[in-house]
Amino acid sequence: xxxxxxxxxxxxxxxxxxxxxxxxxxxxxxxxxxxxxxxxxxxxxxxxxxxxxxxxxxxxxxxxxxxxxxxxxxxxxxxxxx
Numbered sequence: 115x116x117x118x119x120x121x122x123x124x125x126x127x128x129x130x131x132x133x134x135x136x137x138x139x140x141x142x143x144x145x146x147x148x149x150x151x152x153x154x155x156x157x158x159x160x161x162x163x164x165x166x167x168x169x170x171x172x173x174x175x176x177x178x179x180x181x182x183x184x185x186x187x188x189x190x191x192x193x194x195x196x
Contacts, residue, residue: 130184133185141184142180145180149177149180153176154166154169
């Protein structure tokens with residue numbers, strides 16, 4: 115069975131690269147579950163019980179880095195002259 119995964123559209127990414135705040139928020143919302151999964155950390159209470167929680171500081175750093183990458187990304191178009 116072939117799995118197809120949804121991806122953000124080129125149009126959405128292009129708008130985000132141009133600095134559209136709504137488009138950036140949509141891209142961040144698309145990747146939010148993956149970012150949260152990457153930020154899971156064990157937390158121990160005073161009794162030694164282990165809880166798995168999302169490290170919000172790390173998540174904020176990753177979101178900030180993603181925004182910087184989106185805004186700094188540039189597609190170089192080479193136009194052939196005849």
